[in-house]
Amino acid sequence: MILLYFFYGLAFEGLGLAAYLQLRREGDFPLKKELPWLASFGIVGGVAGWVDMFLTSGTLAEISSILSIVRIIVHLLTGLLLLRFGWGMLNNLNPLPAWSIFIPGILIVPIAFVITYAVTTFITPSPIEIPIEIWTRYLLYMPGSFLAGIGFLRQWYAQRKLGLYDVSNLMLGAGLAFLFEAVVMGLIVPAAPYGPASYYNYDRVIHNAFSGESIEVSEQYGLTAWLDYQSVLDTTGIPIEIWRLLSAVIVTYFVVKALDVFEAIRKRQVRALQEDRDRAQWEAFEAQILARQTTENWTNALINISRRIAELEHVDDILVYIVDTVHQLLRTSFVGVAIQNQENSSLELKCYSNSRSIHLVANVSVAVTNPLIQDVMRSSNSYLSQGSEAVEMFDGICFFTNELARAAVIVPLKLENTNIGALWIARFEDDPFSETDMIWLESMADQVTIAIQHGLMTSQLQSLSIVQERGRIAREMHDGLAQVLGYLNLQTQTLGSLLKQGKVEKLQDELTQMRQAIQTAHADVRENILSLRTTLAQEKGLDAAAEEYLTEFGIQMGIKTKFAFQVEGDLNLSSVAEVQLVCILQEALTNIRKHAQALEVKVSIRKENHGGGDHIHMQVMDDGIGFRAAGTKRNFGLQTMRERAESVGGQLNIKSGNGKGTSIECLLPCLQPERLQKQSVVLH
Amino acid sequence: MNVREWALPVYTILMQLAVGAFAILWLIRYLAGSKFSVQEIDRIISNPILVIAFTAVVAMGGAHFHLSKPFHSYLAVLNFKSSWLSREIVFSLLFFMSTMSVLYLTYFQTHCRSLITGLGWLAIMFGSVLIYCMARIYLIPTQVAWNSPTVVLSFYTTTLLLGIMAIACLMVLDLKFSEIKKENDVELRTQVLRNSMGGLTILTVALVALNIAITFIQIRLLAQGDLTARTSLSLLVELYLPLFVMRMVILVYASISLAVSVVRMYRLQTTPQGLMSPVYLSCLLILVGEIIGRFLFYATHIRVGL
Numbered sequence: 001m002i003l004l005y006f007f008y009g010l011a012f013e014g015l016g017l018a019a020y021l022q023l024r025r026e027g028d029f030p031l032k033k034e035l036p037w038l039a040s041f042g043i044v045g046g047v048a049g050w051v052d053m054f055l056t057s058g059t060l061a062e063i064s065s066i067l068s069i070v071r072i073i074v075h076l077l078t079g080l081l082l083l084r085f086g087w088g089m090l091n092n093l094n095p096l097p098a099w100s101i102f103i104p105g106i107l108i109v110p111i112a113f114v115i116t117y118a119v120t121t122f123i124t125p126s127p128i129e130i131p132i133e134i135w136t137r138y139l140l141y142m143p144g145s146f147l148a149g150i151g152f153l154r155q156w157y158a159q160r161k162l163g164l165y166d167v168s169n170l171m172l173g174a175g176l177a178f179l180f181e182a183v184v185m186g187l188i189v190p191a192a193p194y195g196p197a198s199y200y201n202y203d204r205v206i207h208n209a210f211s212g213e214s215i216e217v218s219e220q221y222g223l224t225a226w227l228d229y230q231s232v233l234d235t236t237g238i239p240i241e242i243w244r245l246l247s248a249v250i251v252t253y254f255v256v257k258a259l260d261v262f263e264a265i266r267k268r269q270v271r272a273l274q275e276d277r278d279r280a281q282w283e284a285f286e287a288q289i290l291a292r293q294t295t296e297n298w299t300n301a302l303i304n305i306s307r308r309i310a311e312l313e314h315v316d317d318i319l320v321y322i323v324d325t326v327h328q329l330l331r332t333s334f335v336g337v338a339i340q341n342q343e344n345s346s347l348e349l350k351c352y353s354n355s356r357s358i359h360l361v362a363n364v365s366v367a368v369t370n371p372l373i374q375d376v377m378r379s380s381n382s383y384l385s386q387g388s389e390a391v392e393m394f395d396g397i398c399f400f401t402n403e404l405a406r407a408a409v410i411v412p413l414k415l416e417n418t419n420i421g422a423l424w425i426a427r428f429e430d431d432p433f434s435e436t437d438m439i440w441l442e443s444m445a446d447q448v449t450i451a452i453q454h455g456l457m458t459s460q461l462q463s464l465s466i467v468q469e470r471g472r473i474a475r476e477m478h479d480g481l482a483q484v485l486g487y488l489n490l491q492t493q494t495l496g497s498l499l500k501q502g503k504v505e506k507l508q509d510e511l512t513q514m515r516q517a518i519q520t521a522h523a524d525v526r527e528n529i530l531s532l533r534t535t536l537a538q539e540k541g542l543d544a545a546a547e548e549y550l551t552e553f554g555i556q557m558g559i560k561t562k563f564a565f566q567v568e569g570d571l572n573l574s575s576v577a578e579v580q581l582v583c584i585l586q587e588a589l590t591n592i593r594k595h596a597q598a599l600e601v602k603v604s605i606r607k608e609n610h611g612g613g614d615h616i617h618m619q620v621m622d623d624g625i626g627f628r629a630a631g632t633k634r635n636f637g638l639q640t641m642r643e644r645a646e647s648v649g650g651q652l653n654i655k656s657g658n659g660k661g662t663s664i665e666c667l668l669p670c671l672q673p674e675r676l677q678k679q680s681v682v683l684h
Numbered sequence: 685m686n687v688r689e690w691a692l693p694v695y696t697i698l699m700q701l702a703v704g705a706f707a708i709l710w711l712i713r714y715l716a717g718s719k720f721s722v723q724e725i726d727r728i729i730s731n732p733i734l735v736i737a738f739t740a741v742v743a744m745g746g747a748h749f750h751l752s753k754p755f756h757s758y759l760a761v762l763n764f765k766s767s768w769l770s771r772e773i774v775f776s777l778l779f780f781m782s783t784m785s786v787l788y789l790t791y792f793q794t795h796c797r798s799l800i801t802g803l804g805w806l807a808i809m810f811g812s813v814l815i816y817c818m819a820r821i822y823l824i825p826t827q828v829a830w831n832s833p834t835v836v837l838s839f840y841t842t843t844l845l846l847g848i849m850a851i852a853c854l855m856v857l858d859l860k861f862s863e864i865k866k867e868n869d870v871e872l873r874t875q876v877l878r879n880s881m882g883g884l885t886i887l888t889v890a891l892v893a894l895n896i897a898i899t900f901i902q903i904r905l906l907a908q909g910d911l912t913a914r915t916s917l918s919l920l921v922e923l924y925l926p927l928f929v930m931r932m933v934i935l936v937y938a939s940i941s942l943a944v945s946v947v948r949m950y951r952l953q954t955t956p957q958g959l960m961s962p963v964y965l966s967c968l969l970i971l972v973g974e975i976i977g978r979f980l981f982y983a984t985h986i987r988v989g990l
Contacts, residue, residue, distance in 0.1 A: 098864040104964060105735070105857045109698065109742075112971035119927065119972075120979055 002057045004241045009049030011248035016042025018256045031259065033092055037085035038255070044081060048074040049248075072132050079140025086144040086178075089151025094158055114139070121192070134189040142186025149178030152258070167261050174254035181247040188240050191228045294329075298440055301325045305447045307671060311575050315455030319351045319448065320358055326444050327353040330437055332425040334398040334405065337448060338368040339413070339421035347377065347421065352399055359400075368422070370396035376410045377419050383410040384438045387430075394426065403428045409438045411445045415453060423448055476528055484521035488514060526556050527593065531586045542571060542578050543605070546585060550603055557593050559601055566606035572670040573616055577648040581618060581668060584641045584652070588620040588664050591637050596624025596662060607670070614670040615650075621663045626656045641666075691746055693978040696818060697846070697971075698743030699776060700839065702736050703811030704847020705854070706783060708884070709733065710804045712851070716876050722797055728873050730790045732854040737787050739850075740780045768820040775814035782807035815843050830981075832905055838898045842974050845891040848884050849967040855880070856960045863957060877956040878949075885946040888970075892939040896932060899977075916984045924980055931976040938969035 019039035023032070031038075051071045054060050060067060090096070118135040122128070152175030159168035229240045236243075305325070308318050319337055327335045335353040340346070349366035352359055372393060376383050385394075385408045394405035405426035413421040423445045425433070491514050498507040530552050543565040554561035571578065585603065592598050602621045607614055638654060641664070645652040650668035709732055716725050761777075763770040782803055789800045819839040822830040859873045906917040920928055945962035948954075 098861055101857055101861045101864065105853060108853065108964070108968055108971065109701075109739070112968055112975055113694065115968075115972050116975040116979060119930065119976065120983075122926070 001241060002053055004245050005049050005053035005056060008241070008245045008248050009046040009053060011046075011245070011252045012042045012049060013046030014042070015248075015252040015255055016040070016044075016046060018042075018252075018259060022259045034085055034088040035259075037081055037088060041078060041081035041085050042252075044074055045078045045248075048078050068129060072129055075133060075136050076140070079136045079144060082144030082148070083140050084144075086147030086149075086151065090147045090154070091151075094154055130190055130192050134192055137186045137189050140186075142182050145178045145182035145186055149175045149182060151175075152178060167264075170254060170258050170261050174251070174258045177247070177250040177254045181251055184240065184243045184247045187227060188232055188243075189228060191230060297329055298443070301329065302443065302447060305451070309447075309451050309454045312454070312458050315451050316351075316360055316362075318451040318455075320360060322444055322448055322451070323351050323353045324358050326423075326425060326441065327358070330425055330433075330440065331427075333403070333428040334401065334426040335424070336368070336397070336399065336426075337413075337421065337423050338373070339452070340419075341365070347373065349399060350421070354398070354401055366399060368396070370394075372397070372408065373410050373422050373424060376412050376422055380412050380414065380419055382412070382438055382442060383408070384433060384435065385409070387432050397424065397426050398428075406430045407432045409433045409441050411438065411442045413445050413449050413452070415449050420449070420452065473528070476524070480524045481521055484517050487517055491517075523556065523593070527553075527590060530556070531590075542573075542581065543567070545582060546603065546605065549582075549586070550589070550601070553589050553593075554601075559592070559598060562600070562602045564602075564604040564606075566604065567616070568607075571607075571616055572614065573668060574648065574671060577616075577650070577668050580644040580648050580650075581616065581666065584644050584664075584666050585618065585620065587637055587641050587644075592620075592622045592624060592662075595627070596622045598622035598624030598661070608667075610667065616668045616670060618666045618668075619663060621661065623661045626658050626660045626662050628656070628658060691748075692982060693975055695743050695747035697842075697975055697978055698739050698746065699818070700815060700843040701846040701850050701971075702740040702743060702783070703779060703808075703815055704843040704845070705732070705736050705739070705850040706779075706804075706811060706847070707808045707844070708847040708851045709736070710808055712876070712880050713804070716879065719879070720872060720876065723794060724869065724872055725876070726790050726794060726797070726800065728855075728858070728869060728876065730787070731858050732851060733783065733787045733790060735850075735854055737780070737783050740776075740783060744776060744780065768817050772814060772817040772821060775810050775817055779807055779810040779814050782810055811843075815839050832902065834898050834902050834905070838895065838902075841891050841895045841898065842977070845888065845895065845970060846974060848888050848891070849963075849970050852881065852884050852959075852963045853967040856956060856963050860957060860960055874955055874957075881946050881956060881959065882950065885943050888966075889939045889943055892935045892970075895935065895977075899932075919984045920980060924983060927976050927980060931973045931980070934969045934973040934976070938966040938973065941969075942966040 016039045019035050019042055023035040023039060048071065051067055051074060055064060055067050055071065058064075118131070118139065121131045121135070152171050156168045156171035156175055159165075159171055232238075232240045232243065305318065305322060308321060323335045323337060326332065332353075333355055336349060337351045338347045339350045341348050347368040349361045349368055351361065372383055373396075387407070391404055391406070394408055397405045397408055405428060407430070408424060408426040410422055410424040412419045413423060423441060425437075425441060427433070491510055495507060495510055495514075498504075498510065530549060547563050547565070550561045550563045553559070573581070589601065592601055600623050603618070605616065605618045608617045609615070642652040645666050645668065648668055650666060653665045653667075654662065655665075656662040709729055713722075713725050713729055760767075760770050760773050764774055786800055786803045786807060789796050789803065793799075816836065816839075819836040822835055823832075825831055855873070855877050859870070859877055862870050862873055903917065903920070906913045906920075909917075941962060945959055945966075949956060949959060
């Protein structure tokens with residue numbers, strides 16, 4: 001028996017020590033919060049076992065009364081620590097379901113009755129340590145072990161759900177071990193003259209409170225016959241101490257193994273967390289790349305659109321390009337642009353793109369009557385579908401298709417605080433658009449508005465140019481041809497008079513002057529015709545147009561011309577700049593014809609790099625009489641040439657001197673070719 | 685008292701708890717009805733009514749263990765005209781049925797507010813008569829210690845004391861449950877409980893004081909009585925003195941502990957959720973104190989002891 005108590009104490013001390021060592025380890029695994037209670041329970045429980053050993057051996061008989069008091073205290077303390085550990089196991093590792101809050105409320109009445117019953121047993125004649133031990137076991141050991149057992153069994157269930165079967169088996173073992181301990185440590189108590197262990201059995205006593213007599217009753221009920229030490233020995237042939245030793249060893253074995261498992265779980269969780277972190281970092285990195293790529297795509301698209309607008313492309317072509325870009329970048333099933341008609345009476349489809357192709361709607365009127373689009377037109381606020389809309393709401397959003405949209409974004413086209421139309425996108429799949437998609441679409445709507453605005457301005461400019469050109473031609477005719485014709489009219493009258501007077505020599509002189517005047521007028525007219533034709537024929541390319549003009553000029557004016565075009569690839573000049581360059585060349589050649597008396601003209605066009613950017617450099621050089629450069633400010637033709645160059649961001653330099661010929665150098669900035677290159681790669 | 689005789693305290697204590705809890709709950713409903721919607725109040729008192737009905741069932745079931753022929757218990761009602769026991773059983777049934785009716789209506793016919801209110805007051809009336817019948821059983825001339833009006837008074841004070849603690853405990857638990865479930869009536873429950881706890885605590889302290897006073901009046905009456913009465917008294921102050929002292933200490937400690945917690949809640953402006961542990965502990969202690977009191981009530985008169 002002494003050995004039994006020794007090993008019983010040793011088992012619990014081992015349990016306490018193992019828990020304490022685990023507690024000193026770093027880390028935060030589920031059982032760690034409960035380890036102080038488990039370690040304390042093990043150490044104090046071991047002490048309780050060894051106190052029993054000393055009491056049984058009788059070796060410390062002189063202090064047996066003190067040992068008995070110590071035994072009561074350590075048993076109470078062990079029970080309390082076990083109860084606290086059990087509660088923590090049940091409640092703290094995995095939160096209990098909400099309804100479990102009512103369990104203490106439901107149990108309050110039975111608990112109160114049990115406590116009261118326990119209290120009343122202290123006034124019976126049995127020694128005080130008997131009820132203390134009985135109620136320590138009933139009220140502390142049994143619920144503590146039971147709660148710990150249920151806590152481990154909950155862990156068993158949780159680990160099984162995670163598929164960790166090796167861990168769950170250990171949890172099952174620990175749970176069953178604590179339930180076994182609840183029986184042998186908590187339910188089996190010493191015999192006493194009251195229930196439930198013994199009351200209905202051999203020790204039943206009826207106490208007469210008036211006479212103080214006790215009557216023993218031998219009536220057996222049988223249901224609780226195994227609940228005291230003697231009954232256990234009679235029934236199993238094994239004393240309760242061996243059962244308790246067995247329970248202590250089993251509990252220690254499974255709990256110590258479980259402690260290692262919790263550590264293994266912690267390491268596994270740390271590993272999983274690291275993997276999750278790595279995965280999250282990689283995903284964030286990929287998302288960053290994607291976001292950067294998307295931003296770059298959109299930026300390039302916007303630059304490309306701006307370039308097309310700057311190059312005065314037709315607004316319809318720009319709209320087609322925008323719709324195509326939106327279609328590709330936002331992965332839409334349908335893109336539509338609608339503009340208010342001229343009477344502002346209805347919204348009409350202007351351009352659309354479906355999954356197959358892009359179409360401009362011309363010559364027919366397709367009214368857009370969808371209520372969502374109309375709402376956007378009225379409110380001027382963008383609309384993003386939330387996924388909760390009825391499918392019918394999207395009826396009339398996608399044209400020339402039988403499929404219905406399931407997600408859509410609609411943004412207004414605002415021109416000077418007035419809604420002139422709407423741009424919208426839709427998807428047939430159940431794949432909603434994001435707020436970011438809406439922001440991108442709004443930026444595209446701005447581009448559409450700018451394109452339309454530019455189209456209107458270009459149209460106005462063209463009308464203005466025609467008026468100005470007509471005025472210029474009128475002025476030219478008035479200053480040139482009309483003057484010559486007026487002069488010829490006067491000369492014919494003079495010739496008539498001279499003929500009547502018979503002054504033949506004088507007549508011959510007048511005729512010579514008239515021929516010279518006619519030749520000058522003829523040259524002006526031919527040059528004007530040439531310059532009009534060249535300016536209008538810009539689609540053939542600057543180099544071809546300039547060379548053709550220079551050749552014609554040389555033939556007509558009898559001046560030797562040389563043309564050198566030293567540009568490889570595209571000029572990368574905006575169309576406006578190309579026109580201005582041709583006009584400057586024409587103006588320079590006109591000046592040469594009229595004033596320079598030159599025999600030879602050299603024109604060169606080449607690409608140069610100035611200040612980190614490409615420029616087109618044109619030089620027109622003649623070997624004429626030249627002029628004094630100081631007086632050039634008042635020269636209208638030169639001033640026009642300078643203004644033309646500066647209007648497209650360029651500059652004009654004139655070098656001349658009397659008898660030294662004239663050199664006019666024009667420098668115009670190119671558009672950046674690499675951006676154009678990248679944009680075409682991304683979009684196609 | 686042997687184990688079988690514990691059925692008596694089980695029945696009387698649980699039935700008093702049920703009647704007291706219902707009365708206090710209805711008082712709270714009446715008072716809160718002036719500040720909040722009655723429909724909302726009915727929703728938050730439905731769970732406590734369920735627990736009260738369950739308690740009444742357990743009490744009546746437990747009482748059967750005291751009978752030698754439990755299956756013939758229905759015959760007890762036949763002596764209604766002459767027996768307080770029969771009247772007790774009849775009014776127990778009436779209280780139970782009216783409580784069940786209120787429970788059904790609050791769960792399934794919430795619109796019948798007038799009917800619910802009327803049935804509630806009827807249940808309280810049946811419960812009050814039941815407590816009177818319960819106490820009158822013990823007013824027997826041959827049992828000198830019991831034959832006093834103080835017994836009737838002490839039964840009523842115990843009824844209210846247990847009822848207050850049970851309702852406070854149930855409402856705190858119900859509030860905590862609603863909070864965990866994130867239900868939308870947490871604020872309402874909090875306000876009702878906060879408004880009620882002050883009054884409930886004052887009532888608890890007053891009833892504990894009254895209970896102690898009645899006990900000492902009973903002791904004085906026993907001391908002035910005949911030999912039988914003095915013998916009962918000697919049992920109380922000698923053999924059962926530890927239990928008697930323990931009961932007094934428990935009742936005083938529980939009421940003061942509750943009062944301190946509630947005053948702290950009001951002073952620090954904290955929520956009533958923090959009262960869960962103090963209210964539960966006070967409820968448990970007062971329940972233990974009253975069960976010890978009932979044990980002493982029976983033990984000092986029954987010859988069969990432990």
